[in-house]
């Protein structure tokens with residue numbers, strides 16, 4: 604059984620790689636919009652921000668310069684734990700997904716298997732998962748294992764068995780539920796994944812689209828943590844577009860308080876996740892590992 608924390612880790616995933624700015628004007632796509640969103644979401648109760656980058660045309664990018672700019676701007680505006688996406692968009696190359704690890708973030712997502720992603724395929728070969736994992740550890744980056752299916756839990760365990768613990772020594776994962784092609788956003792699916800986690804691991808969960816609320820309630824009731832944001836949800840309720848990311852965080856924070864596990868601060872989140880304090884991050888880049 605996963606460890607039950609006294610507080611709730613709230614992660615905001617404000618942008619993602621799939622939604623067009625023209626379809627959701629509140630989507631933060633510039634560095635300035637990301638920093639402003641980060642600030643509002645920290646005030647609303649978030650401790651971690653999971654970032655995807657966009658280029659000047661608001662298209663998904665893994666450009667390292669843009670990623671470094673975004674990390675620096677978020678650090679300037681907030682104390683949030685910054686987690687960069689190593690998943691990017693389904694069209695991104697393995698080389699770019701590795702290279703973005705040098706952006707100076709505290710953590711990075713690490714998807715533990717291939718999954719159908721609507722009509723696309725989000726490809727994650729075993730050898731590539733291993734390379735990402737080892738490159739993260741070399742850079743003292745804490746991975747968040749992104750699990751879209753029960754089989755991804757098995758792959759995460761295989762990775763840990765073969766290569767040992769991540770930087771910081773703590774295993775934290777995120778159950779991404781309700782993706783068309785992945786596991787459903789149901790309490791039964793969440794319980795199956797949680798039962799299969801290694802001893803001492805913690806988990807967050809996020810439900811895509813309509814599964815947002817049921818997954819959030821199931822995660823809180825199972826002692827887990829919560830991710831919300833416009834990467835995963837564009838409607839606040841039936842027929843009502845999300846105003847902005849902060850209102851999704853506010854709702855999650857209200858539910859966490861109702862569950863008597865109030866939002867963790869960024870410092871508490873760092874302690875739970877086994878992360879370096881921001882000033883202690885290495886500034887030099889290791890010489891190996893980030894070339895595909």
Ligand code: KMH
Pocket residue numbers: 619620621688689690691692693712713714720725749
């Ligand atoms: N955009 C998806 C293809 C992650 O951030 O690591 C991948 C994704 C997972 O969003």
Ligand code: ZN
Pocket residue numbers: 616619653655688690712834
């Ligand atoms: Zn993502």
